[in-house]
Amino acid sequence: MKFDELKNREQKAIIPTYGRYPIALSHGKGSWVYDLEGKEYLDFLSGLAVCNLGHSHPRLVQAISDQAAKLIHTSNLYYTDNQVRLAERIAGLSFSGKTFFCNSGAEANEAAIKLARKRGNAKDKKKNKILSLKMSFHGRTVQTITLTGQPKLQEGFDPLPNNFFYVEPNNSSELEQAFDKDVCALFLEAVQGEAGVFPLDEDFVKKARELCDQYDALLIIDEVQTGVWRTGKFLGSQYFSILPDVFTLAKGLANGLPIGALHASEECMDVLGPKTHASTFGGNPLASRAALEVIDVMEEEIVPGMDKVLENLWNTMKELKQQFSIIQEIRGRGFMIALGLKQDAPKVLAAMHDNGLLGNAIGENTIRFLPPLIIGDHEIAAFKDKMTAVLNGF
Numbered sequence: 001m002k003f004d005e006l007k008n009r010e011q012k013a014i015i016p017t018y019g020r021y022p023i024a025l026s027h028g029k030g031s032w033v034y035d036l037e038g039k040e041y042l043d044f045l046s047g048l049a050v051c052n053l054g055h056s057h058p059r060l061v062q063a064i065s066d067q068a069a070k071l072i073h074t075s076n077l078y079y080t081d082n083q084v085r086l087a088e089r090i091a092g093l094s095f096s097g098k099t100f101f102c103n104s105g106a107e108a109n110e111a112a113i114k115l116a117r118k119r120g121n122a123k124d125k126k127k128n129k130i131l132s133l134k135m136s137f138h139g140r141t142v143q144t145i146t147l148t149g150q151p152k153l154q155e156g157f158d159p160l161p162n163n164f165f166y167v168e169p170n171n172s173s174e175l176e177q178a179f180d181k182d183v184c185a186l187f188l189e190a191v192q193g194e195a196g197v198f199p200l201d202e203d204f205v206k207k208a209r210e211l212c213d214q215y216d217a218l219l220i221i222d223e224v225q226t227g228v229w230r231t232g233k234f235l236g237s238q239y240f241s242i243l244p245d246v247f248t249l250a251k252g253l254a255n256g257l258p259i260g261a262l263h264a265s266e267e268c269m270d271v272l273g274p275k276t277h278a279s280t281f282g283g284n285p286l287a288s289r290a291a292l293e294v295i296d297v298m299e300e301e302i303v304p305g306m307d308k309v310l311e312n313l314w315n316t317m318k319e320l321k322q323q324f325s326i327i328q329e330i331r332g333r334g335f336m337i338a339l340g341l342k343q344d345a346p347k348v349l350a351a352m353h354d355n356g357l358l359g360n361a362i363g364e365n366t367i368r369f370l371p372p373l374i375i376g377d378h379e380i381a382a383f384k385d386k387m388t389a390v391l392n393g394f
């Protein structure tokens with residue numbers, strides 16, 4: 001099907017919730033994807049921090065094919081060995097506790113809200129206040145848009161669930177004022193992703209940990225985007241010298257097979273008891289098998305060389321900033337990088353598309369890159385060439 005025909009048919013068939021870019025992708029290999037006409041793009045967005053191993057990774061293709069031929073789904077009425085093995089791997093990479101599996105980031109955060117409220121309710125009926133940060137992003141269900149501190153995402157969906165409150169990021173005194181004994185949880189992202197890639201300060205996160213301890217509230221870190229080595233460590237919160245009580249994962253966990261996870265520490269891992277929560281698909285044999293392979297490939301093939309790749313990637317960003325005055329700052333951590341521009345982010349993105357480079361624009365001033373974690377010198381050099389060609393036109 002040609003692009004124009006697809007676009008026409010989509011307008012009649014698909015509910016128009018997305019402002020899509022004018023590209024339809026057909027296939028991919030490694031860090032490269034190809035559109036319906038065969039045009040090649042360097043994928044520096046990875047399906048929004050999902051395809052960390054790039055496209056059609058041979059080990060992942062093999063693992064998914066083997067599992068699909070064996071057993072795709074059973075429901076959670078039965079035991080699933082892949083699911084148990086995956087929960088054990090997640091605990092081994094973070095801290096001891098137990099995991100609940102679902103199918104997306106929003107669902108994982110929904111489960112976290114239920115866990116926090118259940119634990120709070122059991123202590124005191126009034127212990128149900130939930131704190132989150134302004135400019136955060138936690139998902140698109142009714143409850144997770146309420147958790148998300150962006151009024152524009154909540155508009156028109158009244159009445160929203162109550163007792164959610166928002167605090168300015170990196171403002172420790174405002175955070176302290178928001179706390180009282182009725183707070184049951186504080187949600188944070190280690191790096192605010194959708195807002196435009198803004199890392200939290202270590203001092204603020206430490207203060208958050210102290211206040212949660214003082215008021216017996218859960219510190220819940222939304223690692224949906226920052227997790228699975230996106231920031232260079234398994235969890236974005238591993239850059240801080242604290243442990244959360246709960247973290248959630250989704251995007252990169254199974255490289256594109258839908259899966260979400262909530263991991264809870266020993267203190268709260270049994271709060272959601274039998275019949276309190278469930279998911280038909282959650283952690284099914286296929287998605288869990290894919291996630292296990294992602295973790296194996298990462299540990300065996302990617303993590304050992306990652307520091308060197310990150311050094312090259314960040315040096316390249318710095319060189320671009322030095323060369324082009326439209327770039328005012330570089331923000332981010334690991335493979336989560338934003339260029340803060342003076343202006344024209346949508347136009348820069350359109351020129352990137354023309355030059356065969358995928359990224360995304362947030363507002364007028366931010367270009368965001370979430371490259372696959374498999375990139376090497378060749379891809380970084382190609383990225384630099386393409387960005388140089390693009391920015392020469394501004």
Ligand SMILES: *Cc1c(COP(=O)(O)O)cnc(C)c1O
Nearest residue numbers: 104105106137138139193224225
């Ligand atoms: C993408 C994202 C979500 C939502 O995940 P979905 O799978 O789209 O529901 C939640 N939190 C963060 C931090 C995200 O980046």
